[in-house]
Amino acid sequence: MLAYILRRLLQVIPVFFGSTLLIYFLVFAMPGDPILALFGDKTPSPQLLEQIRDQYHLNEPFLMQYLYYLSGIFQGDLGVTFSGQSVGVVLARTLPVTARLAIMAIAIEFVLSIIVGTISALRKGSVVDHVSLIIALIFLAIPIFVMCFLAQFFLAIQWGWFKPTVGASNDWGDLWLPAIVLGLSMYATSMRLMRGSVIETLDQDWVRTAYSKGLARSRVIPVHVLRNSMIPVITNSATNFGVLLVGATVTEAVFNIPGVGNTLFQATLRHEGPTIVSFVTVFVILYVLVNLVVDLLYGLLDPRIRYA
Known part of the structure; x- marks a missing residue:
């Protein structure tokens, strides 16, 4: 019984990495600029846009963004929403x-x-x-x-x-x-x-x-x-x-x-x-x-x- 439970718990590891990688890729591949969409009809300055993109690592390649996310997860940080909430x-x-x-x-x-x-x-x-x-x-x-x-x-x-x-x-x-x-x-x-x-x-x-x-x-x-x-x-x-x-x-x-x-x-x-x-x-x-x-x-x- 104990061996069965341990084996099932170990299955969480590939499921965790596979699901997070797939979902993150699907979000990354979505069309449009999420930061620009936050401002609605207003047009922010290019400097402000770059600052927000740097804050959320949106200027980084997909793999780097995913690694930043994993780094935060292993430190107990699930990230921050675009509205600034944890x-x-x-x-x-x-x-x-x-x-x-x-x-x-x-x-x-x-x-x-x-x-x-x-x-x-x-x-x-x-x-x-x-x-x-x-x-x-x-x-x-x-x-x-x-x-x-x-x-x-x-x-x-x-x-x-x-x-x-x-x-x-x-x-x-x-x-x-x-x-x-x-x-x-x-x-x-x-x-x-x-x-x-x-x-x-x-x-x-x-x-x-x-x-x-x-x-x-x-x-x-x-x-x-x-x-x-x-x-x-x-x-x-x-x-x-x-x-x-x-x-x-x-x-x-x-x-x-x-x-x-x-x-x-x-x-x-x-x-x-x-x-x-x-x-x-x-x-x-x-x-x-x-x-x-x-x-x-x-x-x-x-x-x-x-x-x-």
């Missing part, structure tokens, strides 16, 4: 907001998919099964921005169940509406995975053996069937968690959530290389660690899995 400070302000939103959305998706997927599988071919599949396909087909506006209009404005926007007050209770929208948007895939996994598990010989030993259905389903059927859903939820950390841009924009998605979008518009690459670097590491935890959970859920 990237670390911006990350510390926005990451907890998006993390809360992602955790709530994944929890909603996971619980719904387990419950509905299991019921649908146990009643395969019934009206409940067909209705649950149709509802899942509807959620899968509706674009996320449409779901955001529908939820905002009906659940918040018309019925008053939630706050229509989040804003600066972004506690757990304020994030329920966007979390529900994100959870439902991801629910369909996990629910279908859970349904298929339960159906497959029910056909296994060891499930028949459990019934032949006289075990009650109330014990066979939760202890033997569900435990071994949850692996695909856990894998999908872990992937969704990584996606939500950087990909909830539309939802954050609609509900005015000061999170990572909004910050990354604005940084992309301004060509802020340090902000974009530093954010992506942190999330790459988080994503690898989350998947490591998920891999270790496999051994707890399925005793047949062993890590050599």
Whole structure:
């Protein structure tokens, strides 16, 4: 087990250098002058432009810029935004907001998919099964921005169940509406995975053996069937968690959530290389660690899995 964990942690090294180099190159290759864009319609003096470019090493070749960035990373410095703020400070302000939103959305998706997927599988071919599949396909087909506006209009404005926007007050209770929208948007895939996994598990010989030993259905389903059927859903939820950390841009924009998605979008518009690459670097590491935890959970859920 320890050797497996060390091997997985060592995989972070090539992933770190490969992802940062690729993202930095993509930012470097973006057309336009990010410094000139900061001034909008105004035309700064050439001396001021050169001074700012020298400050951010923008006059250096691509490889030198990347090496400057790596040097700062290894010293604990994530860089400075074009507005003069530390990237670390911006990350510390926005990451907890998006993390809360992602955790709530994944929890909603996971619980719904387990419950509905299991019921649908146990009643395969019934009206409940067909209705649950149709509802899942509807959620899968509706674009996320449409779901955001529908939820905002009906659940918040018309019925008053939630706050229509989040804003600066972004506690757990304020994030329920966007979390529900994100959870439902991801629910369909996990629910279908859970349904298929339960159906497959029910056909296994060891499930028949459990019934032949006289075990009650109330014990066979939760202890033997569900435990071994949850692996695909856990894998999908872990992937969704990584996606939500950087990909909830539309939802954050609609509900005015000061999170990572909004910050990354604005940084992309301004060509802020340090902000974009530093954010992506942190999330790459988080994503690898989350998947490591998920891999270790496999051994707890399925005793047949062993890590050599």
